[in-house]
Amino acid sequence: MKKPLASKKSKNNSVSVREKTYEFLKAQMLSGQFRPGERLTEESLAAELGVSRTPIREALHKLELEGLVRPLETRGFCVSQDSREEIDEIFEIRTILEGYALRYVCKNIGKDTLKKLDAIIEKSEKAYQVQKIDAVFKYNTQFHDTLHGLISHKPRLLGLIVDLRQYILRYRKDTLQHIHGARRSIDGHLKIMMALRLGDPDLCERIMREHIHEAREDALFSLFGKIKDGGVS
Amino acid sequence: MKKPLASKKSKNNSVSVREKTYEFLKAQMLSGQFRPGERLTEESLAAELGVSRTPIREALHKLELEGLVRPLETRGFCVSQDSREEIDEIFEIRTILEGYALRYVCKNIGKDTLKKLDAIIEKSEKAYQVQKIDAVFKYNTQFHDTLHGLISHKPRLLGLIVDLRQYILRYRKDTLQHIHGARRSIDGHLKIMMALRLGDPDLCERIMREHIHEAREDALFSLFGKIKDGGVS
């Protein structure tokens, strides 16, 4: 089913099996390849990936540290199934951090970057017009990635934001499938551009908080079906 | 020098050597028992702690994920020595998160907790009067811990705050040795109490940001000797 990670004979491009195993498992989990709650045993994973238990174990324990897997009552791990409250909390933290990030960014952004962001939104809008929701999703991701690029010299902050975003993304697979969410998202990005052009830090922070708050609503709705408001700030 | 972690024959209190090793190394690093930059080899650590290389390796790799150790150019790891910019960034993130936390807390705090915080500050003040700076430090920690207790139902946020605080603390061993820092810190807590009693979320957030910003100044000054201002918000 899955191709083996380690081909012992080949001159591996000097990236260790340990790393590959970790990255692979993480990617699988983030893209929802395992059913949440499904039991993961070291040996079966080892067999499946064609490696020994050693790298698997290290990967699982590191993923536990990141909150992607949980130790099972009995033994082994399972990919964690977050409750509504937990997902909500992640969004809340994203709200705080990304809001702050935009506050910071607005003081340092250049014309070129603004243009680049415009172009991405335009592509997104075009995709929306022809109902290519997948593409909308892709361009939205590009939009955020571009913004994130502007805080690359704050690696810790960036790391937190990226991790939380990835973590949430696995629950959002089809959030934007709904036209509604796609529309809101694009509009949110337009508002962000406006705030950035105004160069108003407070406005930037507030707009970004609202934007993520909307994403939170869409995600929670698509997952649980109803909204229990929590307020932005 | 150090007592062995694992006594193989004794009925270990059901906590694995793996965990103990990890916790032990982490505690050692956070309390500055290793010189930053000092090379850590698996074998020597294993010998020192009286365990095999296996739990050591897992611990080191988990600590790498947390940023407490860095892979060395050559081989092995060393405990990471953060640059001024890196420490600064940690403080910045604390500012954001703890500021937000106080904003949240002020809407949910009860009279009893306020009294408890008052009592801690009073003890801190008394200790200050008789120059027991260690005790001031201890009570200040209690103060923050008490506040943190109020967001225990937001475990991710709490976890981030606690981790960052611990991470920083290892650089702050003697920040409060200076009377100046101790005074500022107590005064900051008094301001926090005032903001909490007023129940004003915006004020709470601002006061906490300023408080941590002061701690940042004291820490950076004691470490590097000069302040390059970064602004609170």
Place this chain on the structure above:
DNA sequence: TCGGGATTAATTGTATCCAAAGTCAATCAT
């Protein structure tokens, strides 16, 4: 048939082993 206890199977924890990769030093050639 149901429950309890014991034996067996499964799975994780820890240690050790072997191989690969790299470092260091010494020696030899220029």
Place this chain on the structure above:
DNA sequence: ATGATTGACTTTGGATACAATTAATCCCGA
């Protein structure tokens, strides 16, 4: 004398072996 090449030694990566612990099954008795 200096620089390169080689060989030994150190250290890590990954696999496996073995022990310990827990779960599952089966058997026997009530």
